[in-house]
Amino acid sequence: QSGKLMALQRSRELLPIWPGKDAIVDAVKHSDSVVIIGEPGSGKTTQVPQYLLDAGLISPEGLIAVTQPRKVAATTIAARVAQERNAKLGSEVGYAIRFDDQSSPETRIKFYTDGMLLREMLNDSQLKRCDVVIVDEAHERTLRTDVLLANLKRIQKARSAEPNDKKEGKRKERWERRPLKIIVMSASLQAERFSRYLNNAPVLYVKGRQHPVRLFYSKTSQEDYLDSALRTFFQIHYEKEPGDVLIFLPGQEDIENLASTIKLYAAQRPMDSLDVAVRPLYAALPVAKQHEAFYKAPQNTRKCVLATNIAETSVTIPNIRFVIDCGLCNEKRYLAPEKGPGIERLSPTEISQSSAIQRAGRAGRDGPGKCFRLYTEQTYKQLLPAQIPEIKRCDLNFAILQQKSFGYDIEEMDLMDKPELNAVKASKTILKILGAVNQQFEITSVGKLMAKLPLEPHLARALLQSKENGCTKEVISIVSILSASSKVFYDLPNNEDREAAFQARSKFHHPSGDHLTLLNVFRAYDEISEGVKSSSSSNGQNGIGRGERKEWCRRQFLNERALAEATRIRDQLERACQQASIDPKQSCGDAHEPVLKSLFRGLVHHTALKQLDGSYKAGELPIKIHPSSVLCDKKPTGLMYEELVLTSFHYARCVSAFPPAWQMEWSDSLRKSL
Ligand code: ADP
Ligand code: MG
Numbered sequence: 001q002s003g004k005l006m007a008l009q010r011s012r013e014l015l016p017i018w019p020g021k022d023a024i025v026d027a028v029k030h031s032d033s034v035v036i037i038g039e040p041g042s043g044k045t046t047q048v049p050q051y052l053l054d055a056g057l058i059s060p061e062g063l064i065a066v067t068q069p070r071k072v073a074a075t076t077i078a079a080r081v082a083q084e085r086n087a088k089l090g091s092e093v094g095y096a097i098r099f100d101d102q103s104s105p106e107t108r109i110k111f112y113t114d115g116m117l118l119r120e121m122l123n124d125s126q127l128k129r130c131d132v133v134i135v136d137e138a139h140e141r142t143l144r145t146d147v148l149l150a151n152l153k154r155i156q157k158a159r160s161a162e163p164n165d166k167k168e169g170k171r172k173e174r175w176e177r178r179p180l181k182i183i184v185m186s187a188s189l190q191a192e193r194f195s196r197y198l199n200n201a202p203v204l205y206v207k208g209r210q211h212p213v214r215l216f217y218s219k220t221s222q223e224d225y226l227d228s229a230l231r232t233f234f235q236i237h238y239e240k241e242p243g244d245v246l247i248f249l250p251g252q253e254d255i256e257n258l259a260s261t262i263k264l265y266a267a268q269r270p271m272d273s274l275d276v277a278v279r280p281l282y283a284a285l286p287v288a289k290q291h292e293a294f295y296k297a298p299q300n301t302r303k304c305v306l307a308t309n310i311a312e313t314s315v316t317i318p319n320i321r322f323v324i325d326c327g328l329c330n331e332k333r334y335l336a337p338e339k340g341p342g343i344e345r346l347s348p349t350e351i352s353q354s355s356a357i358q359r360a361g362r363a364g365r366d367g368p369g370k371c372f373r374l375y376t377e378q379t380y381k382q383l384l385p386a387q388i389p390e391i392k393r394c395d396l397n398f399a400i401l402q403q404k405s406f407g408y409d410i411e412e413m414d415l416m417d418k419p420e421l422n423a424v425k426a427s428k429t430i431l432k433i434l435g436a437v438n439q440q441f442e443i444t445s446v447g448k449l450m451a452k453l454p455l456e457p458h459l460a461r462a463l464l465q466s467k468e469n470g471c472t473k474e475v476i477s478i479v480s481i482l483s484a485s486s487k488v489f490y491d492l493p494n495n496e497d498r499e500a501a502f503q504a505r506s507k508f509h510h511p512s513g514d515h516l517t518l519l520n521v522f523r524a525y526d527e528i529s530e531g532v533k534s535s536s537s538s539n540g541q542n543g544i545g546r547g548e549r550k551e552w553c554r555r556q557f558l559n560e561r562a563l564a565e566a567t568r569i570r571d572q573l574e575r576a577c578q579q580a581s582i583d584p585k586q587s588c589g590d591a592h593e594p595v596l597k598s599l600f601r602g603l604v605h606h607t608a609l610k611q612l613d614g615s616y617k618a619g620e621l622p623i624k625i626h627p628s629s630v631l632c633d634k635k636p637t638g639l640m641y642e643e644l645v646l647t648s649f650h651y652a653r654c655v656s657a658f659p660p661a662w663q664m665e666w667s668d669s670l671r672k673s674l
Pocket of ligand 1: 015038039040041042043044045046047076077080294313314315316318
């Protein structure tokens with residue numbers, strides 16, 4: 001144990017950031033804001049919070065909050081830092097992500113997702129507990145990072161201002177005496193922008209250890225990046241040069257597909273001396289599985305990590321010598337029309353040059369590396385220099401509502417980049433449609449509750465509506481499943497028996513569509529769980545429950561992980577409902593209309609109507625029902641959907657039918673109110 005700790009300490013001292021320790025502590029002591037720029041892997045995220053804590057910069061009850069754009073990074077890095085400090089996760093070092101808080105009053109270093117720290121302001125508007133906030137991966141410019149930074153600037157100013165009435169001689173509270181320190185950390189060269197934004201904050205550069213990386217481009221543009229990734233991987237593998245491989249892909253679906261193909265090929269054509277260990281890494285993967293991507297592969301085995309852009313800068317995987325870059329990432333895009341509500345969709349988008357450079361750099365951490373770009377040099381030259389910040393291309397519904405609940409309009413915030421006017425207008429329209437704000441754009445009581453619930457605005461609205469319709473028990477289950485990070489009906493891998501899976505799953509199908517189908521699944525899972533609970537308590541055994549549930553899910557071709565997560569989410573939402581004086585157990589029994597009506601209230605801006613030729617239009621946008629939907633062949637007149645995915649077409653995912661009369665009723669009442 002102590003040997004291991006000493007080794008960890010030694011490896012800390014070998015990190016490129018170590019010699020800069022005193023300079024960092026000094027800068028933070030003397031300035032309210034500091035910008036730290038350093039190559040990925042240099043030690044910023046894991047070390048800077050520890051340096052500040054060990055230098056005594058934190059008051060005894062104070063907190064260093066570190067934000068990450070992604071959950072995976074927040075949880076894995078918290079675990080790593082706890083390990084380095086020989087602390088149990090959740091004691092001195094903890095984390096908080098939506099629906100999961102591992103911390104205690106002893107916690108001094110706490111990793112948050114950027115959205116979670118924003119949420120913290122609902123209860124603690126001045127972030128009194130925080131002495132330092134470190135905004136990490138700031139170059140990613142997520143919507144929540146940008147909004148967080150604007151709030152931090154405001155809080156910093158408020159906390160360092162003198163109290164209004166000096167004569168009163170009022171003693172300042174502890175947090176008022178300790179101004180908020182803001183540290184921005186980033187892997188890229190936007191240093192001056194961040195520095196200017198933070199009142200000319202000093203900039204510290206950490207030099208990374210970077211070996212040369214040879215770049216290889218495709219000669220022609222590749223139609224099928226999965227196929228060329230596969231071929232490139234086996235080319236590397238058969239040439240037997242040492243080192244692990246990291247493949248960047250846009251999302252989970254591609255990762256799972258390629259993972260199974262690589263495994264299949266490797267099994268068909270085994271090599272006498274070298275095995276392949278395939279390790280996926282994406283946000284929805286359970287934490288234990290994510291960790292496997294970081295472990296060393298066994299001897300004579302080449303590790304092949306298939307990752308989303310999580311592995312671009314936020315986490316470091318040791319021993320990578322080859323990078324295969326497909327040139328795409330999944331990106332949210334918001335289509336805001338001149339008038340009316342907009343539509344957000346997730347689709348594979350070309351990465352920026354700056355991302356491509358970061359991706360290539362991952363091959364040169366431990367020695368000279370190679371990066372295979374599955375696109376031409378010409379394509380590379382045409383990529384944008386840097387990604388467009390999310391605030392300029394994302395749905396602003398939640399951000400605007402949340403700021404409103406803090407008492408601010410988005411227009412008056414000191415943001416690094418202003419959002420597009422159309423997008424702001426569109427979101428305001430949606431918030432009006434959802435009843436979160438009134439015609440004067442004042443937040444309503446419904447809006448306040450929506451901002452408090454840890455849910456997307458449309459799901460929050462549906463949940464609030466369920467109170468009126470007497471079906472909270474049903475709706476809370478549905479929104480919990482929809483809030484889980486992976487899908488209950490997972491995409492079937494090629495080798496699984498599709499016919500058997502379809503048979504097993506079809507017994508849950510509800511004629512109205514996917515929402516009530518999900519409810520049927522959750523109900524069946526609850527029955528199993530409760531049955532298991534009573535049998536295990538009667539014979540006094542613990543721990544068999546999960547195993548039985550897993551086995552049941554396996555036989556139904558369901559994703560147990562998603563259901564277990566949904567159960568935890570539901571517990572939390574039930575508590576949130578009770579605080580909002582909503583009875584979470586109020587049920588409508590087997591009636592389904594109240595449930596659909598509640599969902600419709602939240603999804604009223606996510607609807608499409610069948611046209612004369614049988615096609616669908618969401619507003620002006622032609623869409624199709626996703627093949628995974630139970631309504632795929634049914635073609636109801638009106639449909640509401642959770643999200644649009646763009647592949648060869650705009651596909652609506654998670655779809656339910658509604659009678660067109662609801663739409664008319666709704667438009668009438670809207671016309672009256674607008
Ligand atoms: P940065 O934030 O500058 O990208 P990090 O602080 O995340 O760097 O990581 C510094 C180093 O710590 C990495 O290069 C890696 O060697 C090590 N490290 C970080 N996380 C882990 C982990 N989960 N497992 C093993 N090593 C890790
Ligand atoms: Mg980092």
